[in-house]
Amino acid sequence: MFTILIVDDEKIERDGIRGLIADMNYELRVIEAENGEKALESLRMHPVDILLTDIKMPFMGGLELAEQASVTQPSLEIIIYSAYGEFDYARRALYTNASSYLLKPIDIEEFAGVMSGVIQKCADKANQQRRTAEMMQGYQKGLEYEREKWLTDVLNGVQVIAEDAALPFGGRPATLLLIDFKERFFDRSYEAFEQEAGQLAAGEYELLNLNEYQSVLMVPCQGSGGQKRIRDMSEALAERIAERFYRHCCIVYSPVISDWQEIAACYEQMEQTLDYKFFFEDTVVLFAGDDLAGRVPEFVSTETLMADINQFINHGEYAGAAKSIELLFSHLSRNGGSSAIYVKYLCSDLVRNAFEQSARRQKADFQQTVERIFKSDSIVEVKKVLLQALSEIEPDNGPPDESKRHIVQQVIRIVEKDYREDISLEVIAGRVSLNPSYLSHLFKKETGQTLIKFITQQRLEQARHLLDSTNMKIVDIAEHAGYWSSSYFCQTFKKYYGISPQKYREILDES
Numbered sequence: 001m002f003t004i005l006i007v008d009d010e011k012i013e014r015d016g017i018r019g020l021i022a023d024m025n026y027e028l029r030v031i032e033a034e035n036g037e038k039a040l041e042s043l044r045m046h047p048v049d050i051l052l053t054d055i056k057m058p059f060m061g062g063l064e065l066a067e068q069a070s071v072t073q074p075s076l077e078i079i080i081y082s083a084y085g086e087f088d089y090a091r092r093a094l095y096t097n098a099s100s101y102l103l104k105p106i107d108i109e110e111f112a113g114v115m116s117g118v119i120q121k122c123a124d125k126a127n128q129q130r131r132t133a134e135m136m137q138g139y140q141k142g143l144e145y146e147r148e149k150w151l152t153d154v155l156n157g158v159q160v161i162a163e164d165a166a167l168p169f170g171g172r173p174a175t176l177l178l179i180d181f182k183e184r185f186f187d188r189s190y191e192a193f194e195q196e197a198g199q200l201a202a203g204e205y206e207l208l209n210l211n212e213y214q215s216v217l218m219v220p221c222q223g224s225g226g227q228k229r230i231r232d233m234s235e236a237l238a239e240r241i242a243e244r245f246y247r248h249c250c251i252v253y254s255p256v257i258s259d260w261q262e263i264a265a266c267y268e269q270m271e272q273t274l275d276y277k278f279f280f281e282d283t284v285v286l287f288a289g290d291d292l293a294g295r296v297p298e299f300v301s302t303e304t305l306m307a308d309i310n311q312f313i314n315h316g317e318y319a320g321a322a323k324s325i326e327l328l329f330s331h332l333s334r335n336g337g338s339s340a341i342y343v344k345y346l347c348s349d350l351v352r353n354a355f356e357q358s359a360r361r362q363k364a365d366f367q368q369t370v371e372r373i374f375k376s377d378s379i380v381e382v383k384k385v386l387l388q389a390l391s392e393i394e395p396d397n398g399p400p401d402e403s404k405r406h407i408v409q410q411v412i413r414i415v416e417k418d419y420r421e422d423i424s425l426e427v428i429a430g431r432v433s434l435n436p437s438y439l440s441h442l443f444k445k446e447t448g449q450t451l452i453k454f455i456t457q458q459r460l461e462q463a464r465h466l467l468d469s470t471n472m473k474i475v476d477i478a479e480h481a482g483y484w485s486s487s488y489f490c491q492t493f494k495k496y497y498g499i500s501p502q503k504y505r506e507i508l509d510e511s
Helices: 011-023 036-045 062-072 087-093 108-155 186-200 226-245 260-279 302-314 318-335 340-357 363-375 379-392 402-418 425-431 436-447 451-469 474-480 486-497 501-510
Strands: 002-007 028-033 050-054 077-083 098-104 174-180 206-209 214-220 250-253 284-287
Touching: 002 011, 002 036, 011 028, 011 108, 028 036, 036 050, 036 062, 050 062, 050 108, 062 077, 077 108, 098 108, 108 206, 108 214, 108 260, 108 486, 174 226, 174 260, 186 206, 186 214, 186 226, 186 486, 206 486, 226 250, 226 284, 250 260, 260 284, 260 436, 302 318, 302 340, 302 436, 318 340, 318 379, 318 436, 340 363, 340 379, 363 379, 402 425, 402 436, 402 451, 425 436, 425 451, 436 451, 451 474, 451 486, 451 501, 474 486, 474 501, 486 501
Parallel strands: 002 028, 002 050, 050 077, 077 098, 250 284
Antiparallel strands: 174 214, 174 250, 206 214
16 A cells, blocks of 8 residues: 655645545555645655645745655655646746646546556556565575575585685685584574574674585684684574574584685584584584594493494494594593493403404404503503504405495485485484494495485485476475475475476476
8 A cells, every 4th residue: 555645734625635535445545744844754754655745835835845855755756736826836846756736626537637647656666666676586596596506516525616716705714613403403493593693693604504404604704713703603503592492403613714625624524523413412512623532421321432332343444433432531531430440341342342343353363452451551551552453453355344235225215215204313323223423424434425415315306206297286295205394395405406396397397
């Protein structure tokens, strides 16, 4: 509905025009002013679409009002009316942006013609503004998509063209934050999360949603104390998430990045650091460059860490075992309640398991290693002997490890069967009787991608198949593919395939 301001020092005139508007059923919101000064004051506080003003009024006449109103609101439609004998005033109105001129007494047909024409002009302007806004919105979405595509490419190590080979934020150094949830989060709360992140980043950020569980936030980071500010920001973001959404998350932040070519390596380091999240029950903030062995929470038991190490050893993953051994010894040192004999027996069990799983099963080698462990004078020496023994044990160089392949194939079958359900890394790890940390390590090593990324890929490929082969509504396809929100599904589909589901179907129909 458009708004008209009627200005006349005679109330009877204002009432008459208001009555004509009502009689002719014009959908206009009517406000009034008794002179030019009050009308101008009203215009400055509450913009209107149409100004209908008398010429002769005290304090400020209609023509002066029209001139000043045009400056205040250039798009304003102005109608001036006056008595027949005021033609000179009417001639001056031609030099303002007045749309029309009416003579008193007002002729009803003339009034109807003028008002219909002015209302149509207002409608045309509104339509043009709407089209312009839609074009700008489309343009902004295009820019946002291009920025997301750039960040996706560099995270995955894809070379970008030379003209795009620069960091955002004017090329200033930046930092990445990887935000990870154990349960689905971003398909329902992405916009609210972006609002919180944008406030903390003071509007300077790039946000890339990877899947329902993970997003990457890039923020500028320079100057002295920049890294500390990023840590403070990460902790504040984690705190806001806990307060607003009642959810716990793991946030890993990267070292300072000065060149876009550093991003892929930084992100890989962040994903490796993310493996430590399995030892934390609640919210945790980690730095990708830290030695995190000393940060294992007190509630983590020795039995849990031993089971984690043995799973790595059972599959010949000695590098992964070594990392968990660092966590074990940090845990034992911090608690201080374990005797030297107990620690040595634990390490002997690990060595025995490693020899049994390897190609080198000489009894003498095992006995010599155990003797070195029991002759060690300190817990530091015990750890050194254990790590050295693992590094010297040769993994089985015979046929490929079918057990690993079998596990991965089992996981793939679970995803292919249950991709519509709320399956996560933790849920699948429970089904195949593995620790989440080991399953995460194994799946990425065997397939080259994370399990969460594979689940997303499976869902989107099934959605594309349905777009190819059925006439199902997109909202139903989203639900069938396991997405709770159709809008989130559309965004994810476009990010993955470079085109929206609707556009994809249109192209299919045309071919």
